[in-house]
Amino acid sequence: MANGLYRRCGCRDENGRQYGNLPQKPSAEQRANACPKMLTDPKHGRWSYRVSNGYDPQTGKRRVINGRSYPTLKQAQTALNADRVAKDQGRLRKPSETTLAAYAPIWLERRTTMGARPLKATTAAQYRAYLVNDIIPQLGHVKIAELRRSHVQSFVDDLAKDGRGAVTIKRIVATLQSVLTGAVKDGLIETNIARSVDTPTVQKETRTIWSPDDVARFFQAVSTDRLGPMYELTLYAALRRGEVCGLRWDDVDFTEQTLTIQHNRVRVGGVPTEQTPKTASSAAVVALSAPALEALKAWRFRQDLERQDAGDAWASEGHVFTDELGGALDPQLPTYWFGKIVKAQGLPPMTFHGLRHVAATLIWESGADILHVSKALRHSSIGVTSTVYTHMKESEQRATFEAIANQLSEATAHTSHTQSTN
Numbered sequence: 001m002a003n004g005l006y007r008r009c010g011c012r013d014e015n016g017r018q019y020g021n022l023p024q025k026p027s028a029e030q031r032a033n034a035c036p037k038m039l040t041d042p043k044h045g046r047w048s049y050r051v052s053n054g055y056d057p058q059t060g061k062r063r064v065i066n067g068r069s070y071p072t073l074k075q076a077q078t079a080l081n082a083d084r085v086a087k088d089q090g091r092l093r094k095p096s097e098t099t100l101a102a103y104a105p106i107w108l109e110r111r112t113t114m115g116a117r118p119l120k121a122t123t124a125a126q127y128r129a130y131l132v133n134d135i136i137p138q139l140g141h142v143k144i145a146e147l148r149r150s151h152v153q154s155f156v157d158d159l160a161k162d163g164r165g166a167v168t169i170k171r172i173v174a175t176l177q178s179v180l181t182g183a184v185k186d187g188l189i190e191t192n193i194a195r196s197v198d199t200p201t202v203q204k205e206t207r208t209i210w211s212p213d214d215v216a217r218f219f220q221a222v223s224t225d226r227l228g229p230m231y232e233l234t235l236y237a238a239l240r241r242g243e244v245c246g247l248r249w250d251d252v253d254f255t256e257q258t259l260t261i262q263h264n265r266v267r268v269g270g271v272p273t274e275q276t277p278k279t280a281s282s283a284a285v286v287a288l289s290a291p292a293l294e295a296l297k298a299w300r301f302r303q304d305l306e307r308q309d310a311g312d313a314w315a316s317e318g319h320v321f322t323d324e325l326g327g328a329l330d331p332q333l334p335t336y337w338f339g340k341i342v343k344a345q346g347l348p349p350m351t352f353h354g355l356r357h358v359a360a361t362l363i364w365e366s367g368a369d370i371l372h373v374s375k376a377l378r379h380s381s382i383g384v385t386s387t388v389y390t391h392m393k394e395s396e397q398r399a400t401f402e403a404i405a406n407q408l409s410e411a412t413a414h415t416s417h418t419q420s421t422n
Helices: 028-033 036-040 073-088 100-113 121-139 149-161 166-185 212-221 228-236 241-246 290-313 332-345 354-365 370-377 382-388 390-421
Strands: 004-008 046-055 062-066 258-260 264-268 271-275 285-287
Touching (some): 121 271, 212 228, 228 241, 228 290, 228 332, 228 354, 354 370
Antiparallel strands (some): 004 046, 046 062, 258 285, 264 271
16 A cells, blocks of 8 residues: 555454554455454544655665544545645655654754854753753654644643743743744754644733932932942943943943943853843944943942952953952842842832833933834834833823824814804
């Protein structure tokens, strides 16, 4: 039976031998060798097929592709038709025996070291964690060619039952989707079935944004804090934590009153690491306002005093913000102290990264449009800004509709006045 559909089951005869397959149109001999239940019950067993795919040029033997197992004749027929089309187009291949557990590390290594835009260390570490801790333990044993949407959907459902957050689940699924996209490119599978699974809805985040009065209270509280100038620069220049921690004096131009973003100091696997800026648009020259320059000058004066006190113990790589001996800061340190100050002052809860959001909001409320906000934040596109700062879009819409209402109100008042004088 080199071609065609057939049904099979796991039943065995009295001698312990498995019954033969039952083709869609069986001969008398094939009926005699088939499971008796399949002869009387059309739902017994599962359907599959074989497709002849020419001859092996080295051995001269016929190449036969065995189809997967399906519960109904219709499903098997659909798959057979698809394979026949693939055969006619020269795309039919024997299903890969590679498991997800075997392929995922190969894919990750390639994405980390090759291509025009290899993964950053932080992203690669996150992918690796999701693969090792979640995806491979549950799905690693499955051959990529046999992975079904039902497998992935059950995996997602189990993650939700275990109490994993919607955002985390989406990131895990996104990692799996990336792996399977690589498998499609490598010709191991035809489609990325992980793209069709249902995931929990991510609730809209309520973002805490300080008012100008809150900012003033915070700056007053950090006016005598060692890292006070760092917090001021972060807000006045709308910097990310990794950017301000990775900043070096060579990146600062006091004459031109600018700084250049060239480094991003982050934690990878709990260890501080320096890498390139987050995106290509992040690596840019940032104009410094007068308060930002004053913060940098105040810090430079303090650092000079600390260098003198440290003497031979001073060990600096040129970073702007350092510990008392000149060492580069662990990015977690300013975050930790920021949280303690916020709590001690009774300020609305906000993260260190929130200073960047405050800067964006203040720029917006100064009268700038979304394009100027996007450029100031060095986002890769205006779409990113619109997605992150939805509260800005809403306030703009509100102002627009209020302007319409005001104009109509004025027109109505004018019309009423005109009628009353006639």
